[in-house]
Amino acid sequence: xxxxxxxxxxxxxxxxxxxxxxxxxxxxxxxxxxxKPHTVEIQEDRALYWLDKGxxxxxxxxxxxxxxxxxxxxxxxxxxxxxxxxxxEMENWTKLQEAKQKSxxxxxxxxxxVDVEQKSEEVSKDENxxxxxxxxQGASEEGSTSKD
Numbered sequence: 001x002x003x004x005x006x007x008x009x010x011x012x013x014x015x016x017x018x019x020x021x022x023x024x025x026x027x028x029x030x031x032x033x034x035x036k037p038h039t040v041e042i043q044e045d046r047a048l049y050w051l052d053k054g055x056x057x058x059x060x061x062x063x064x065x066x067x068x069x070x071x072x073x074x075x076x077x078x079x080x081x082x083x084x085x086x087x088x089e090m091e092n093w094t095k096l097q098e099a100k101q102k103s104x105x106x107x108x109x110x111x112x113x114v115d116v117e118q119k120s121e122e123v124s125k126d127e128n129x130x131x132x133x134x135x136x137q138g139a140s141e142e143g144s145t146s147k148d
Contacts, residue, residue, distance in 0.1 A: 006034060007033065007034070008030060008031070008032045009030070009031040009032075009033075010024075010027050010029070010030060010031075011027070011028050011029035011030065011031060011042055011047075011061055011064065012024040012025070012026065012027050012028065013025045013026045013028060013046075013050040013055055016056075025050075026046065026050070028042060028043045028046040028047050028050065029041050029042030029043055029047070029064075030042075031064055040064050040067060040068055042064065042065070042068055042070065044068070044070055044073070047065060047070050048070065048073070048074055048077075051074060052074075069090060069093055069094070069097075072089070072090070072093055073086060073090060076089055076090075
């Protein structure tokens, strides 16, 4: 789906014998990789239904299901936990995900600006280095012309 250079993907349950872009059994979600952060909308109950029926997700879909916590929920239900226990585990997982997002956004913030005095000192050092290299190059050029 989407437009040229602007893809949007459908997450579908399809028979393995059908073509890639062909007939599918059910559309269970959407994935938009271009938004910041990327958008993943998956119907959790339908995804769990198809996984329980034996559907094999592709690597990309498996990653998306992990990001949404659907694979964790499925694993917890397979262990035989009650819905209350699953709910508390999912809340803990959600808190951890939010903490990770906060730490990522902190790392991406620009560094504090350097004082103007430090910048001016760096510029003057660079200018002095350029002048000294120009003098050395000029001296070496004079030496090379006298040898000819």
